[in-house]
Structures are given as C-alpha cells and as structure tokens.
Amino acid sequence: MNKPELLEKIATNADISKASAERVLKVITETVIKTVSKGDNLQLVGFGTFKSGKRAARIGRNPQTGAEINIPAVKTIKFSSGKAFKDAVNKRK
Structure with a gap:
C-alpha cells in the first residue's frame, strides 16, 4: 500500500475528505518524528x-x-x- 491508497482508506473509514485525511496523516507523522527526535x-x-x-x-x-x-x-x-x-x-x- 502506498500513501495515496492509505489516504483513501483513512478518508473512507473515517468518513472524511481526502484533504482532511492527508492533514491528519501529516500531523501524525510530524508528531512521531518530533517526539522520537527529542529522544x-x-x-x-x-x-x-x-x-x-x-x-x-x-x-x-x-x-x-x-x-x-x-x-x-x-x-x-x-x-x-x-x-x-x-x-x-x-x-x-
């Protein structure tokens, strides 16, 4: 599964737009990166x-x-x- 397919799944399962799903995924990945980067x-x-x-x-x-x-x-x-x-x-x- 690639990013567009993941975004489609998120949008469908959460009943939100693809744009909203992309924002959610972006926030999640940024949060994981910032948290782990801090140790x-x-x-x-x-x-x-x-x-x-x-x-x-x-x-x-x-x-x-x-x-x-x-x-x-x-x-x-x-x-x-x-x-x-x-x-x-x-x-x-």
Whole structure:
C-alpha cells in the first residue's frame, strides 16, 4: 500500500475528505518524528512503540580498497510492534 491508497482508506473509514485525511496523516507523522527526535518514546498501545537508539562510532572497511574508515556514531529509529499488531499479523486471537 502506498500513501495515496492509505489516504483513501483513512478518508473512507473515517468518513472524511481526502484533504482532511492527508492533514491528519501529516500531523501524525510530524508528531512521531518530533517526539522520537527529542529522544522520547511514542507508544500506541496495541500498535507499537517508536523510540530512538544509539549506534556507537566504529571502524569499518571500504570494500573496494580494504582501507579502514571511521564510521561516526548516529541515532537510530526503532519500532517495536505491540501484541495486538503481532497477533493480527500472525492471525492469532
């Protein structure tokens, strides 16, 4: 499913216009990004939790030359699915 298909589903199921559905989706995604960027978790019970993590700096190798390169530390994004989500994917009751 792509974004236009998702917007169509939201608009149909929520009985709102596609423009309203797009605004809702935009606010949700912006809120998730801002919350996780600050280092906070965003938990949607039954769906999952968005959180940030850290990947330490490390030494890597250039696969073409074999030369060592420094890979800087970065923040990562993690998503842990909730029980209801996992059960739905695995078709459990």
